[in-house]
Amino acid sequence: EIVLTQSPATLSVSPGEIATLSCRASQSVSYLAWYQQKPGQAPRLLIYDTSDRATGIPARFSGSGSGTDFTLTISSLEPEDFAVYYCLQRSNWPPGFTFGPGTRVDIK
Amino acid sequence: QVRLVQSGAEVKKPGASVKVSCKTSGYTFTGFYLHWVRQAPGQGLEWMGWIDPNSGGTNYAPKFQDRVTMTLDTSITTGYMELSRLRSDDTAIYYCARDRTRYWYQDFDYWGQGALVTVSS
Numbered sequence: 001e002i003v004l005t006q007s008p009a010t011l012s013v014s015p016g017e018i019a020t021l022s023c024r025a026s027q028s029v030s031y032l033a034w035y036q037q038k039p040g041q042a043p044r045l046l047i048y049d050t051s052d053r054a055t056g057i058p059a060r061f062s063g064s065g066s067g068t069d070f071t072l073t074i075s076s077l078e079p080e081d082f083a084v085y086y087c088l089q090r091s092n093w094p095p096g097f098t099f100g101p102g103t104r105v106d107i108k
Numbered sequence: 109q110v111r112l113v114q115s116g117a118e119v120k121k122p123g124a125s126v127k128v129s130c131k132t133s134g135y136t137f138t139g140f141y142l143h144w145v146r147q148a149p150g151q152g153l154e155w156m157g158w159i160d161p162n163s164g165g166t167n168y169a170p171k172f173q174d175r176v177t178m179t180l181d182t183s184i185t186t187g188y189m190e191l192s193r194l195r196s197d198d199t200a201i202y203y204c205a206r207d208r209t210r211y212w213y214q215d216f217d218y219w220g221q222g223a224l225v226t227v228s229s
């Protein structure tokens with residue numbers, strides 16, 4: 001089973017600054033997505049297939065990476081971006097999904 | 109528009125079963141896998157499995173293999189997730205989510221509002 005590790009666990013950032021979130025896998029991953037979750041809400045898909053933005057997601061969100069190392073970058077944090085971010089990997093065999101433990105982005 | 113509306117909160121005793129429903133609308137029900145994801149209080153997300161509304165086939169995460177059953181009623185475009193032999197650590201919000209890709213599994217684009225299941229004696 002592939003295990004995902006996200007770092008840092010908590011990131012304190014000021015509005016307007018850049019946030020860089022890391023997701024590392026215990027073995028090579030073929031498909032990775034990123035989600036944002038705010039308190040009391042369901043998760044929202046931000047990035048799929050490593051770097052493609054989901055419908056309606058602002059351009060300040062970008063994804064990159066390959067193999068075992070992936071990054072979500074928020075180029076200039078807006079007040080509404082303070083939330084928890086999860087990475088998600090899809091396995092082809094055995095078929096299934098695993099989430100990372102999450103990174104909380106707090107206001108500095 | 110695509111909508112997934114789940115049943116309400118439940119309180120169950122240890123050892124009991126719970127069945128959560130997910131009423132879908134706004135898209136072709138048989139075209140997209142339906143996933144179930146749970147989140148314990150203050151914790152992260154955990155994928156439980158999927159059901160393919162086109163074939164009825166299922167794929168459960170190993171952790172839940174012997175306790176979860178996912179079913180459908182295509183006549184009312186609704187999916188169900190039943191979890192048996194409940195324990196206190198099954199207390200969580202249970203989400204249904206639609207796969208983004210037709211006839212395949214990729215990621216989840218539309219989510220239900222979640223259903224809180226509390227297991228307590």
